[in-house]
Amino acid sequence: MTLSESEKDLLTSLQRGLVKRSRTDLLNERYREGEARIEHLGMAIPPELRRFMVYINWCDTLVSSYVDRQQVRAITLPGEDESDPDLRAMFDASNMDTQLRMFSDDSWTYGRSFFSVGTNEDNSGLPIIRAEAPTEMSAKVDIRRQKMTAAARFYKNEDKVSAAVLYLQNVTVWVHRKNGHWVEDDRDEHNLSAVPVIMHLHRRRSGKWLGKPGISIVIPLVDSVTRTMTNMQFAQEAAGLPRTWMTGVAAGDFVDQNGKPIPKFEAYWNAIHTLTKEGAKVGQLTAADLKNFETAVNVNGKLASSLTKLPPDYFGITTQNPSTEGAIRGAEARLIRGVESFNTQIGDPLGWTMALAMRFRTGEWVEGNRVRVDWFDPATPTIAQRMDAVVKAKSAGILSREGSWDELGWSEARKARERAYFEAESDEALLNGILRPVAGTPEAAASAELGA
Numbered sequence: 409m410t411l412s413e414s415e416k417d418l419l420t421s422l423q424r425g426l427v428k429r430s431r432t433d434l435l436n437e438r439y440r441e442g443e444a445r446i447e448h449l450g451m452a453i454p455p456e457l458r459r460f461m462v463y464i465n466w467c468d469t470l471v472s473s474y475v476d477r478q479q480v481r482a483i484t485l486p487g488e489d490e491s492d493p494d495l496r497a498m499f500d501a502s503n504m505d506t507q508l509r510m511f512s513d514d515s516w517t518y519g520r521s522f523f524s525v526g527t528n529e530d531n532s533g534l535p536i537i538r539a540e541a542p543t544e545m546s547a548k549v550d551i552r553r554q555k556m557t558a559a560a561r562f563y564k565n566e567d568k569v570s571a572a573v574l575y576l577q578n579v580t581v582w583v584h585r586k587n588g589h590w591v592e593d594d595r596d597e598h599n600l601s602a603v604p605v606i607m608h609l610h611r612r613r614s615g616k617w618l619g620k621p622g623i624s625i626v627i628p629l630v631d632s633v634t635r636t637m638t639n640m641q642f643a644q645e646a647a648g649l650p651r652t653w654m655t656g657v658a659a660g661d662f663v664d665q666n667g668k669p670i671p672k673f674e675a676y677w678n679a680i681h682t683l684t685k686e687g688a689k690v691g692q693l694t695a696a697d698l699k700n701f702e703t704a705v706n707v708n709g710k711l712a713s714s715l716t717k718l719p720p721d722y723f724g725i726t727t728q729n730p731s732t733e734g735a736i737r738g739a740e741a742r743l744i745r746g747v748e749s750f751n752t753q754i755g756d757p758l759g760w761t762m763a764l765a766m767r768f769r770t771g772e773w774v775e776g777n778r779v780r781v782d783w784f785d786p787a788t789p790t791i792a793q794r795m796d797a798v799v800k801a802k803s804a805g806i807l808s809r810e811g812s813w814d815e816l817g818w819s820e821a822r823k824a825r826e827r828a829y830f831e832a833e834s835d836e837a838l839l840n841g842i843l844r845p846v847a848g849t850p851e852a853a854a855s856a857e858l859g860a
Contacts (some may be wrong), residue, residue, distance in 0.1 A: 411592045412584065419574055419583065419590050422546040422560040433518055433543050436621050439467050439630065440517040462637040466630050466723065467623040470716050471516040474622075475509055477747045477786040478754070481817060483762055486778040493820055495779065498765045502537035510539040512754060515610040518542040518617030522559075523606040523761040524575075525768060527598075535768035537761060540605070546605050549617050559605040575603050604764060608757040625715045633708040656688035716740040740787065747786035755781040761781035784817055 411419075438444040442465035482491035483499060507523075514521035522540040540561060547559040559575040560710050572590070574581040578601060582593040600603070609619035709723035719739040720726075759779035766774050798815045801807040809813065 409770055411581070411590055415574060415716075416580065416590050418548070418558055422548060422558065422571065422574075423562060426544075426546040426562060427449070430543070435519055436519075436623065437543070439623060439627055440471065441465075442468060457792065460638060460641050462634065462641055464630060464633045464637060466626050466712055467634070469722055470623060470626055471513055472719055473518065473716075473722060474747055474750055475512045477744075478508065478751060479786075479817075480508065480758075480781060481784045482782040482814070483759075484780045484782070486775050486780075491820060492581060492770065495762050495766065496820060497535055498537070498769065499536040499762065501504070501531075506539060506618040507537060508754075508758065511758075512750075514539065514542050515608055515619070515754070516622035517620065519610045519621040519624075520610045521610075522547075523757065524561075525604045525606075525761060525764045527768060533769050535765045537765055545605075547603075547605065547608075548570070549607075551617060556603045556605065556607060558598075558606070559603050575605050577601055577603055580604065600767065602767075606761045606764065608754065610753075611764045619782050626712055629708050629712045629715070633705055636701055636704045640698055643698060643701070652690065654688065656686075680853075688760060697712065717746045719743065737787065744787050748783075751781075751783045751786070760782045792811075806851065 420800055435444070442463050444463065445461070480499070484490065485492045485495070511521045511523060521543050522542060522545045524538050524539075524540050526536045526601075528534050528536045541733050544563070545559065548557050549555065550557050557577065560568045561570040561573045565571075569585055571582070571584040571593075574583065578599045579595055579597050581595040582591055583590045583632040585591075594842060610622055611620040612618070623768045709725045712718070712723050713725070717805065719736075721739075758781050760777060762781075763774040763777045763779045765774075766779070794816065798807065798812045801815075802809070804811050810823070813826065818826070
């Protein structure tokens with residue numbers, strides 16, 4: 409079967425949208441990776457000194473601080489309270505802890521991120537779930553129904569698109585580019601009635617189907633602090649060291665014991681200058697005070713902390729005295745709430761993805777597509793703190809043994825192993841109780857005599 413004209417037009421339209429966003433995507437990626445180049449470094453720095461630019465990658469600080477605190481605790485089906493073993497098996501088989509991190513990172517960097525679900529030819533019960541690169545993916549959404557109608561992934565060879573995969577609601581088509589036209593290679597009539605791609609838009613506003621990169625709020629401050637640090641480096645080289653001045657001497661007056669001229673650099677760094685000419689004088693200029701640069705960096709750091717909800721020490725603003733535990737948790741309160749809000753946003757597309765994977769596994773849709781994702785506390789208390797809280801709750805009768813295991817974040821496999829251990833201990837205790845002689849009987853007296 410060959411591509412229809414509507415499919416060709418759709419591929420071209422999706423590619424056009426991807427190309428339209430490519431320049432912005434590339435710039436955001438460079439900021440995220442710390443490879444951006446500031447266009448204007450200030451009037452004080454000559455253009456040839458751009459190689460001295462010091463890039464401050466606060467974008468990485470922002471993204472990593474949020475993404476590192478995302479940990480999935482359980483994935484449950486509608487009406488269930490415990491993590492579903494089939495969903496967890498698919499989650500683990502696709503290494504979703506790693507895939508989810510890339511998915512979230514893409515959301516912060518590009519403003520959008522994608523999951524794809526495909527058939528696993530080696531094991532049909534464990535569909536393949538992958539985080540797709542937003543720089544290679546484009547999607548079309550029916551705004552009225554708020555439903556994706558098509559998506560495509562484009563593959564490049566030497567910076568030119570050479571192949572693509574077109575995802576439709578009932579078919580997936582593999583194509584390649586030949587003589588400027590799309591040519592079909594293969595197609596899969598899966599009849600899912602849904603595009604096997606899930607898209608997340610970061611900070612989407614109502615009525616719009618565009619995401620805003622999370623790093624955009626800190627990019628202006630990254631430019632500012634980068635200019636400040638680069639200017640400081642140049643100022644340090646130009647005026648940060650004490651300068652020596654001399655009068656009544658010439659370059660030829662600096663010679664060694666053999667009468668050979670001393671290199672200018674060596675003459676400059678000599679601690680003692682012996683001048684024989686009458687009226688010759690040597691003095692020293694005071695080095696420039698670079699404190700103003702430190703002040704400028706701290707001001708940028710405070711603004712970044714305010715915008716990103718991160719504690720000030722994440723941007724290098726610390727006090728000499730270490731903060732107490734309560735102060736640290738208080739400083740992280742806005743960050744923790746921000747992570748919880750972000751988890752809510754990410755939880756929906758992750759739940760949709762796992763429901764789609766369940767469709768691949770069983771051939772049936774999850775009721776209402778309502779797979780729930782539960783998260784660990786993003787505050788990430790220490791093991792001792794978490795254990796202490798769980799023990800107190802268990803002692804007060806608030807938590808059951810199984811509930812305590814859930815709070816500790818144990819996997820289903822770990823809980824099954826502990827149940828086996830408890831059962832073995834119970835059997836051993838019962839057996840010992842049966843074999844132990846009853847007090848007052850001849851067997852107990854004989855046992856006591858042997859013990860003596």
